[in-house]
Amino acid sequence: MKLEMLYSSEQLAEHISLLREKVFQTTSKWPQFDLMLNDVEKISNFTKRDSVVVSLERTMLYGGNSLIAPFFQEHKFISIDCSPNSADNRGAYNKELIDDPRFIVHPYDFRSSVETINLENSSVDLILIPNLIHHVKDQNTLFKEISRILKVDGLIYIFEALVRELHQIPDDFLRYTPYGLESILGQYNFEKIESETTGGPFSAISYCWIQALQYFPKLKRDEMEKWFYAEHFKQLLKWDEEYTFNQVRSHTKFPVAFSLIAKKVN
Numbered sequence: 141m142k143l144e145m146l147y148s149s150e151q152l153a154e155h156i157s158l159l160r161e162k163v164f165q166t167t168s169k170w171p172q173f174d175l176m177l178n179d180v181e182k183i184s185n186f187t188k189r190d191s192v193v194v195s196l197e198r199t200m201l202y203g204g205n206s207l208i209a210p211f212f213q214e215h216k217f218i219s220i221d222c223s224p225n226s227a228d229n230r231g232a233y234n235k236e237l238i239d240d241p242r243f244i245v246h247p248y249d250f251r252s253s254v255e256t257i258n259l260e261n262s263s264v265d266l267i268l269i270p271n272l273i274h275h276v277k278d279q280n281t282l283f284k285e286i287s288r289i290l291k292v293d294g295l296i297y298i299f300e301a302l303v304r305e306l307h308q309i310p311d312d313f314l315r316y317t318p319y320g321l322e323s324i325l326g327q328y329n330f331e332k333i334e335s336e337t338t339g340g341p342f343s344a345i346s347y348c349w350i351q352a353l354q355y356f357p358k359l360k361r362d363e364m365e366k367w368f369y370a371e372h373f374k375q376l377l378k379w380d381e382e383y384t385f386n387q388v389r390s391h392t393k394f395p396v397a398f399s400l401i402a403k404k405v406n
Contacts, residue, residue: 158243179336197219205247218249273300284328294403296325296330336398
């Protein structure tokens with residue numbers, strides 16, 4: 141629920157810095173998550189105070205804590221943990237990422253499957269789904285529930301990867317494109333307001349290399365990580381900034397991730 145005003149803008153900045161540095165590692169591994177963090181910060185600034193904001197997250201990975209809650213301390217924030225039952229067996233294996241004094245602790249408010257979100261009809265102003273939709277098996281029920289609890293003219297924010305390994309197996313079900321997500325949202329009374337992509341073919345190569353390094357045995361992995369980060373990581377990201385258009389084929393792009401904001405229209 142609504143957070144108490146217990147921390148300053150400086151503390152929030154430290155929390156965001158921690159998310160970039162240790163959780164999403166945007167400067168050392170996954171720059172695409174800068175889009176998500178920038179979006180969430182921007183949305184929190186233009187969302188009216190006392191708006192009801194719901195975030196669907198897998199908080200169990202982080203000891204039951206919402207990563208997003210501190211952005212919305214002036215709002216009626218509800219963190220819903222959507223972790224599957226398998227998360228109980230795996231435990232909070234990302235907990236060490238937030239064991240840091242900069243992290244602002246906010247436990248989830250309740251745990252729920254997306255099939256039956258325990259909130260009233262038309263009771264929510266904003267729903268955030270950061271990096272989660274691909275873990276939901278029943279997409280139709282997810283969007284029905286989101287449409288049910290969101291007010292008319294309420295907003296939904298979604299961040300999703302386009303390039304991603306199979307992870308948290310077996311609870312990894314699909315990859316949307318921005319156009320595919322816009323199409324399915326349209327079936328549930330949503331209208332796209334804006335969409336943005338991030339990354340390009342070279343950061344996609346970088347992402348695949350970072351995953352591939354994990355397949356080497358430890359000694360070989362240490363050697364190859366030094367080689368990759370010393371000679372290639374920064375160069376690949378630089379090329380993404382320099383070469384932004386396909387020179388051979390029009391009507392083609394190679395982003396790594398995207399975000400989308402849509403409004404419930406009726």
